[in-house]
Amino acid sequence: MGPVERALDLLAKGCVGVAGTGLVVLVAIFGWLVWGRYVMNDTPTWVEQVALLLVVWITFLGGAAGVWTQSHLSIEFIREMLPSVLRVPLHWMALAGMLVFGIVLFWQGWTLAQSLWPRRVPMLGVTEGLRAVPMAICGALTAVFTLYQAVALATAKT
Amino acid sequence: MGLALLFGLFFFGLLTGMPVAFALGLATVGGFLYEGLPLFIGFQRVLSGISVFSLLAIPFFIFAGELMMQGGIAGRLVRLASYAVGWMRGGLGIVNVASSMLFGGISGSAVADTSALGSILMPVMKEKGYDPDYAVNVTVTSSVAGVVIPPSHNMILFAVAAGGVSVSKLFIAGIVPGVLMCLCLGLVAYVVAVKRGYPAETFPGFKSLAISTIVALPGLMTAVIIVGGVLSGVMTVTESGAFGAIWAILVTVFVYRELTWEKFRAAVVTSVRTTALVMLLVATASAFSYLLTLYRVPDLLATAVTGISDNPIVILLLLNLVLLGLGMIMDMAALILITTPIFLPVVVGLGMDPIQFGVILMMNLGLGLCTPPVGACLFVGCVVGGVRIDQAVRTIWPFYLAIFGALMLVTYVPAFSMTLPGLME
Amino acid sequence: ETWRTWAIHPEGYPNVTALESFAEDVATATEGRIEPQVYPGGVLGAQPDAIEQLRAGAIAVGNFNMGPMGEIVPATNVLSLPFIFRDVDHMHAAMDGEIGQRFSDALSEAGIVALSWMDSGSRSFYNTKKPIMTPADMDGLKFRVMSNDLYVQMVDSLGGNATPMAYGEVYQSLKTGVIDGAENNYPSFESSNHYEVAKYYSITNHLIIPECICVAKSVWDDTSPEDQELVREAAIAAAEEQRQLWAERSDASRAQVSEAGVEINEVEDPMAFQTAMEPVYAKFIEANPDLEQLIRDIQAVE
Ligand code: NA
Ligand code: NA
Numbered sequence: 001m002g003p004v005e006r007a008l009d010l011l012a013k014g015c016v017g018v019a020g021t022g023l024v025v026l027v028a029i030f031g032w033l034v035w036g037r038y039v040m041n042d043t044p045t046w047v048e049q050v051a052l053l054l055v056v057w058i059t060f061l062g063g064a065a066g067v068w069t070q071s072h073l074s075i076e077f078i079r080e081m082l083p084s085v086l087r088v089p090l091h092w093m094a095l096a097g098m099l100v101f102g103i104v105l106f107w108q109g110w111t112l113a114q115s116l117w118p119r120r121v122p123m124l125g126v127t128e129g130l131r132a133v134p135m136a137i138c139g140a141l142t143a144v145f146t147l148y149q150a151v152a153l154a155t156a157k158t
Numbered sequence: 159m160g161l162a163l164l165f166g167l168f169f170f171g172l173l174t175g176m177p178v179a180f181a182l183g184l185a186t187v188g189g190f191l192y193e194g195l196p197l198f199i200g201f202q203r204v205l206s207g208i209s210v211f212s213l214l215a216i217p218f219f220i221f222a223g224e225l226m227m228q229g230g231i232a233g234r235l236v237r238l239a240s241y242a243v244g245w246m247r248g249g250l251g252i253v254n255v256a257s258s259m260l261f262g263g264i265s266g267s268a269v270a271d272t273s274a275l276g277s278i279l280m281p282v283m284k285e286k287g288y289d290p291d292y293a294v295n296v297t298v299t300s301s302v303a304g305v306v307i308p309p310s311h312n313m314i315l316f317a318v319a320a321g322g323v324s325v326s327k328l329f330i331a332g333i334v335p336g337v338l339m340c341l342c343l344g345l346v347a348y349v350v351a352v353k354r355g356y357p358a359e360t361f362p363g364f365k366s367l368a369i370s371t372i373v374a375l376p377g378l379m380t381a382v383i384i385v386g387g388v389l390s391g392v393m394t395v396t397e398s399g400a401f402g403a404i405w406a407i408l409v410t411v412f413v414y415r416e417l418t419w420e421k422f423r424a425a426v427v428t429s430v431r432t433t434a435l436v437m438l439l440v441a442t443a444s445a446f447s448y449l450l451t452l453y454r455v456p457d458l459l460a461t462a463v464t465g466i467s468d469n470p471i472v473i474l475l476l477l478n479l480v481l482l483g484l485g486m487i488m489d490m491a492a493l494i495l496i497t498t499p500i501f502l503p504v505v506v507g508l509g510m511d512p513i514q515f516g517v518i519l520m521m522n523l524g525l526g527l528c529t530p531p532v533g534a535c536l537f538v539g540c541v542v543g544g545v546r547i548d549q550a551v552r553t554i555w556p557f558y559l560a561i562f563g564a565l566m567l568v569t570y571v572p573a574f575s576m577t578l579p580g581l582m583e
Numbered sequence: 584e585t586w587r588t589w590a591i592h593p594e595g596y597p598n599v600t601a602l603e604s605f606a607e608d609v610a611t612a613t614e615g616r617i618e619p620q621v622y623p624g625g626v627l628g629a630q631p632d633a634i635e636q637l638r639a640g641a642i643a644v645g646n647f648n649m650g651p652m653g654e655i656v657p658a659t660n661v662l663s664l665p666f667i668f669r670d671v672d673h674m675h676a677a678m679d680g681e682i683g684q685r686f687s688d689a690l691s692e693a694g695i696v697a698l699s700w701m702d703s704g705s706r707s708f709y710n711t712k713k714p715i716m717t718p719a720d721m722d723g724l725k726f727r728v729m730s731n732d733l734y735v736q737m738v739d740s741l742g743g744n745a746t747p748m749a750y751g752e753v754y755q756s757l758k759t760g761v762i763d764g765a766e767n768n769y770p771s772f773e774s775s776n777h778y779e780v781a782k783y784y785s786i787t788n789h790l791i792i793p794e795c796i797c798v799a800k801s802v803w804d805d806t807s808p809e810d811q812e813l814v815r816e817a818a819i820a821a822a823e824e825q826r827q828l829w830a831e832r833s834d835a836s837r838a839q840v841s842e843a844g845v846e847i848n849e850v851e852d853p854m855a856f857q858t859a860m861e862p863v864y865a866k867f868i869e870a871n872p873d874l875e876q877l878i879r880d881i882q883a884v885e
Contacts, residue, residue, distance in 0.1 A: 019434065020426040023217060030218070030400030037761075041723060043746045045735050052209050058217065059208055059441065062434025063179075071431055072177030072438070076546075079175040094174035101184045108201035115198070115635070119654050122730040123747060128654075131205060196639040199632075206632050211749035317776060320593075394752050394761050451626045452587075 008148055011141065012068035019061040022054045049123045056131055060138035067098070068145045095153070098146040105139025112136075161453045164189040168446070172531060179435075182532075183442040189449045200445045207444025208437045211396065216269060217433040218399030222380065222406050223274035224425035224432075227281070229410025229417035231377030238374040240286070241367045244359040248351020250283050251296045255344045258300035259307065259337065268527050271301040272535045273432055276542040288356055290543055294550045298539035299557040300343050302524035305490070306517065307336035316494050316516045320502055323512045327579040331513045335521060335568045335575050342560035350556055376413045380406050436538055443532060455484075463504075470508045474569055477501060478522055485526020486533070493523055514568070517575040521565045525558065586619040586643035586802065589633045596770075597828035598646050598701060598794070599623040605796065605821035612813040617806070619644055631655075638694040643802045647695075648703055648794045649686075650729065658689040661877055664867060665737045666857045668791040668881070671705060675826075677884040678793050685877065690795070696803045697795040698818035702829040705788040709772060709845075710764025711757055715785035716851040718742055718859050727753050727765040736863045737789065741856065750775075757781050766790070770829075773836035784840065784847045787856055796821060 001009070033047040066072045079090050109132050117129035167188045171181025183204070190200045225231075243249045243256075257275055276297040283293040305312050313332065317323045383398065383405050410417035417425075463476045481501075484493055498519070505515045527535040530551055540547050568574045588606065592598045599621065606619035627633060627642060630651050636642045653660035661667060668674040677683065678700040687697040708715055708726065715721055721743040728734035730747045738745035746762050756762045757780040764781060766789070772778055796818040803811065841847055850856065868875045 016427055016430055019430045020423075023221060023426055023430055023433070026214075026217060027221065027400050027403045030397055031404050034397050034401055037725070037746070041725075041744060043725065043744060045745060045747050048211065048747050048749070049730060051214055052211065055214060055217065055437065056205065056208060058430060059434050059437035062430040063438040066431060066434055066438075067177075069431075071541075072179060072435060074172075074175050074177045076175040078173055090174045094171075094176045097171055097174060097176050097184050098180055101180050101187065104187055104197070105183070105201070108198055111198050112201055112205065122654070123732060123735070131209065135201065135205060195641050199636050199639060199641045202632050202635060203628065206628060211752065323776075394748075394756055396752075397761075448627065451622065 004148065008068065008145060012065040012145070015061040015065040015141065019058045019065070022058045022061075026051055026054045026058070045123050049121050053121065053124075053126075053131060057134045060134035064138040064141035064145070067102075067142045070149075091153070092150075095146055095150045099143055099150070102139050102142030102144075102146055105142060106136050107139070109133070109136030109139050160189060160192050160449075161455065163192055164446075164449055164453075169531075178532065178537070179438045179442045182439075182446045186442065186445045186449060193449075193452070200448065203445040203448045204441045207441045213437070213440065214396045215399045216273070216436060217429065218396065218403050219271070219274040220277075220432050220436075221425065221429040222399065222403040223277040224429045225403060225406035225410060225417065225422075226377065226380060227277050228421040228425045229406065230414045231278075231374075231380060231406065231410060234370070234374040234377050234414075238367075238370045238378075240282075240359060241362050241370050245361040246348070247358045248288075248348050248356045249358060250279065250286060250288060251292065251347035251351050251356070252344050254279050254283070254293075254296045255300040255340050255347055258297075258303045259340045268301040268304040268524060269436060269534045269538055271304040272298055272538045273436075273542055275301070276539050280543045286357060288351075289354065290545045291550050291553045292350065292354065292356075294539045294543040294545045295554045295557050296343070296347050297543070298528045298535045298550070299554070299561060300340060301535050301539075302521065302527065302561060303336050303340050305520045305524040305527075306332045306339060312490060312494060312520060312523075313516060316498060316519060320498050320512050320516065323516060327513050328516050330578045331517050331575045332520065334578060335517050335564065338567065338574060339521065339561055339564040342564045343557060346556045346560040376409045380409065432538065432541060435541055436534065439532075439534060439537065471570070473504070473508065474510075477505065478518070478565065478569060481519065481522040482525060482529075485523045486529045487531065490523045490527060490534075493526075494519060511572065511576060513579055514572055514575045518565065518569055521561065521568060525561045525565065528554070528558070528561075584617055586617055586798075587627070587641070588619045588621045588644040588646075589625075589627050589637070589642045590621060590623045590646045591625040591630060591633075591648075592646075593624045596623070597825050597832050600828055601701070601821040601825035602644075602646060602796070604824055605817050608817035608820060609814055612817060613810050617810060617814065634695070637797065637799045640799050640801045643799050645695075645797050646701065646794055647797055648792060650731065650790075650792045652690075653731070656689050656693050656695070657871065658874060658877065659686060660733065660867075660871070661874055661881065662686075662792050663731060663733045663790070664878070665733070665789040665860050665863065667878070670788065671702065671791055673884065674702075674791045674793060675700075677881050680884070682877075682881055682884060690797065691800065694800040695795075696798045696800050698798060698815050699796050699822035701794040701796065701822050701825045703792050703794050704768030704770065704829060704833055706766050706768050706790040706792075707785060707787045708764055708766045708789070709777065709781045709784040711760070711781045712763055712783065714783045714846060714848040715787070716848070718855055724763040725761075727756065727762045733863065733867070734790075736866065737860065740859050740863055742859075753777060754780065769833045769836040769840065773840050778840040778843055778845050782845050784845050786847065786849050787853070789856065 029047050029050060033044055036042055036044045079087055082090070113129040113132035113136060116132055117127050119128035120126070121128055164185055168181055168185035171184050172178065176184070186200050187197065190197050240249060240253070243253055246252060254275065257279070258271060280293045280297060284290055313328045317328055380402050383402050407417065463473065463480055466476060467473055481497065484497065502512060502515060506512060527533050530536060530547055536547065536550065540550050588602055590599050590602055602621050606621055610618045628636065630647060631654065633642065633645050634647060634652070634655055637645045649659045649662040653663055668677065683700060690697045708721070710724055710726070712724060713720060718741045721741045723744060725744045725746045726738045727748045728738055728745050735745040735747065748756060748762065753762070753765050754775060754777055757765065757777060765777065772784065798814070806814065837847070868878070
C-alpha cells in the first residue's frame with residue numbers, strides 16, 4: 001500500500017468512524033427520548049431534529065466510504081459480459097461519471113450549505129447549513145477516491 | 159424529449175456499471191440542465207429525500223439485526239426455528255416467510271424488514287446448504303408483507319393522499335391479503351426447495367425444542383419488544399426500533415456474553431455501510447422522482463390506460479401493470495402520493511372501494527420494491543446476502559408469480575380485502 | 584408560459600380547487616400568455632423546499648402556509664403566536680388591510696410576492712382522554728405539535744407535555760397512547776382520520792394562520808403590468824372562493840366527526856387560555872423587539 005493509498009484508506013475509515021459514532025448516538029438519544037417520555041413525562045423536544053441531522057451525516061459519510069470500498073450497489077453483469085473493446089471504455093465512462101457527479105455533489109452541497117446557513121433548525125437553534133455540509137464532503141471524497149481509482153486503473157494497464 | 163434523455167442517461171449509467179444511486183443522480187443532473195432548472199433544487203431533493211422521520215426506523219432495524227447476528231441471538235433464534243419447522247422440506251424458507259409476516263408486519267417497512275431478517279436468516283440458510291440466491295429471493299419477496307400487513311406507514315400515506323379513507327379500516331383490510339400473499343410465497347418456497355433438494359432436518363424431539371426455546375427467549379424478546387412496543391402502543395415504530403437495538407446490546411453483553419468490543423464495532427461498521435447504501439439510493443431516487451413528477455409521467459400513463467379500453471377487468475389489469483412498471487423505477491412513497499389522486503377516481507368509477515384500491519396499491523408497489531432496476535428491498539437483500547443482483551433475479555420469478563397471483567386475487571375478488579372491514583360496521 | 588403551481592394539499596381540497604380556478608382564470612384572462620399548472624399533494628416537495636424552489640424560479644406560484652414561513656421571513660412568526668387573532672373574521676380584517684400589506688412587504692424582500700390570503704381555519708386541541716374545559720385539564724397530557732419553538736412553548740405554558748412529532752406518526756401514536764392528543768382544524772382532524780381515535784375536540788381556536796397565493800418575484804418582474812393586474816385579480820377571486828369552500832368544508836367535517844361520535848365542546852373560559860400565553864409573548868417580544876409594534880397593531884384591528 002503506497003502512502004497515498006494509505007492516506008485515502010485512513011480517510012475512508014475516518015468517515016466510517018464518525019458515521020458509526022453518529023449511529024450509536026442516534027440509538028442513545030432515542031433511548032433518552034423513550035425514557036423522557038414515559039418515565040419522566042417530559043419529552044426531550046430536540047431529539048427528532050438531532051436525529052434527522054445525524055441520519056444525513058451517516059448517509060453521506062458512509063456513502064463516501066462506500067465509494068472507496070466499492071460497496072455501492074451496481075449492475076456490472078452487463079458490462080462484464082461485453083467484449084473488452086466495449087467493456088474497457090464503459091469502465092472508464094463509469095469512473096468519469098462518478099468523478100463528474102462527485103464534483104457536482106461537492107459544488108451543490110457547498111452552495112446549499114451557504115444558502116441554508118442563515119436558517120435555524122427548529123427546536124435546536126443550530127444552522128440549517130449543517131444539513132448540507134456532509135453532502136459537500138461526500139462529493140469531494142467521491143471525486144478524490146474515484147480519481148485515485150482511475151489513476152490506479154491507468155497505471156495497472158501499462 | 160427530456161424524459162427520453164433522463165431515462166437514456168440513467169440506463170446508460172447502469173450499463174457502464176456505475177452504482178445505481180450515482181446513475182440516478184447523474185441522470186437527474188442531466189435532466190435539470192436540459193430543462194434549464196436550477197441544479198440546487200435537485201440537490202435539495204437529494205437532501206430532503208432522506209430527512210424524513212419515518213426513515214429513521216431503517217438504521218435502527220439494520221443495527222438491531224446486526225447486533226442480533228454478532229451477539230449470538232440470531233443463531234439461537236434460527237436453531238429454535240429449525241427445530242420447530244426444519245423437519246419440513248425447505249423449512250428455513252418457510253420460517254423466513256412466517257417470520258416476515260410477524261416481523262415485517264410490525265416494522266411497516268419492507269426495506270428494514272429485509273435488512274433485519276435477511277442479516278439474521280440468510281447466513282444460516284447458506285450454512286445449511288441453501289443457495290444464496292434462494293435465500294435472497296425468499297427474504298426479499300416475503301418482506302412485502304411489511305407494507306401490506308398493518309401497521310404500515312405507507313397505508314397512512316395512502317389514506318392522506320386519498321383524502322378521507324379510514325386508516326383503521328385500511329389496516330384491517332390488509333390482514334387477509336397479507337396472509338394470503340405469504341401463503342402463496344410459502345408454497346413457492348416449499349416447491350422450489352423440494353426441486354432443489356434442500357435438506358429437511360430430522361425432528362430433534364420435544365425436549366431439545368423446549369431447551370432451544372428457553373435459550374432463545376431473551377433474544378426473542380428483541381422481537382417482542384419491537385413488535386409489542388408498537389402493538390401495545392407503548393412506543394412508536396421508530397422508538398421501538400431504537401429500543402430493540404438497545405435491548406439487543408443488553409442481552410448480547412449481559413446474558414449471552416458474546417458481544418465483544420470487536421463484534422460491536424463490526425456491527426456498527428456494517429450497519430453504517432448498509433444504512434448509507436440504502437439512504438443514498440433513497441436520496442438520489444427522490445431527486446429523480448422530482449423530474450418524473452414535473453414531466454407528469456403518471457398522468458401520461460393514466461390517460462393512456464383509460465384510452466385503451468372501457469372493460470373494467472382490462473382496465474384493472476392495465477392499471478396493475480402500469481403501477482408495476484412505475485414501481486420498478488420509482489420510490490414507493492412518492493408513487494403513492496402521485497398516483498393515488500390520479501388512479502383512485504378511475505377505479506372508484508369502476509365501482510371499487512378506495513380501501514380495496516389501497517391494499518392493491520400496497521401489494522403492487524411492494525412488488526416493485528423487489529424488482530430491478532430500482533428495487534430497494536432487492537438491493538438491500540443482495541447486499542446483505544452477498545449476491546449479485548443478476549444472480550438473484552435469474553431465479554426469483556416463481557416468487558414474483560406468487561405475489562402477482564395474490565395481487566390478482568385481491569384485485570378481482572373484493573372479499574379478500576373487504577370482508578374484515580365490513581365486519582367493523 | 585407555463586407557471587408551475589405548488590400546493591401541499593391533495594386534489595379536491597378547497598385550496599387546490601381554488602388554485603385550479605385561478606389557473607383557469609389566468610389562462611383565459613391572459614389569452615394563454617400565462618398558463619398556471621397545479622401540482623397538488625406536495626409532489627414537488629414539502630413547504631420549506633418549495634419556498635426555495637419558488638425563490639429560485641423553478642416554480643412560479645405557491646400556496647404557502649405562514650406557519651413554517653417564519654424560518655425564512657421572521658416577521659411572519661407573529662402569525663404563529665397563539666391567539667394573535669380573536670377569530671377568523673379578525674384575521675380577514677387584518678390580512679386584507681394594511682397589516683396584510685406589511686407582511687407582503689416583508690415577504691417581497693425575500694423574493695416572494697403575496698397576491699392574496701387564504702384560510703387554513705382555526706386550530707383547536709383534540710385528545711383521547713377527556714374534554715378540555717380549562718388549561719388545568721391539559722395537565723400532564725402529551726400533545727403533538729409541529730416542530731416550532733412557539734408551539735412547544737404554547738403547550739408547555741398550558742401545562743401540557745409538548746411532543747414534536749412527524750405528522751404521519753400521529754394517527755398510530757394517538758391510537759396506541761404514545762401521545763394523548765394533537766391540535767388541528769376540523770378538515771385536517773377529519774381527513775387525517777384522527778377522529779377515529781381521538782374522541783374529544785375542544786374548541787380553543789388557539790392558532791389562526793393565514794396562507795398566501797404567492798408568486799416568485801423573478802417571475803413577477805418578468806410579467807407585464809397588465810398581466811400582473813389580471814393575475815392579481817384572479818388570485819383575489821381564488822382566495823375568496825377558497826374561504827367560501829373552506830367554511831363549507833369545515834362545517835361538513837365538523838358534522839362528520841360529530842356524527843362519528845366525537846364530543847365537541849366549547850372551553851369554559853377562553854380568557855384563561857389566552858392569559859396563559861403571556862410568558863410566550865413576553866419571550867417572543869424579548870427576542871424580537873422590532874416586532875412588538877406589529878403585534879400591538881394586529882391586536883388593535885377591529
Ligand atoms: Na423475509
Ligand atoms: Na416482512
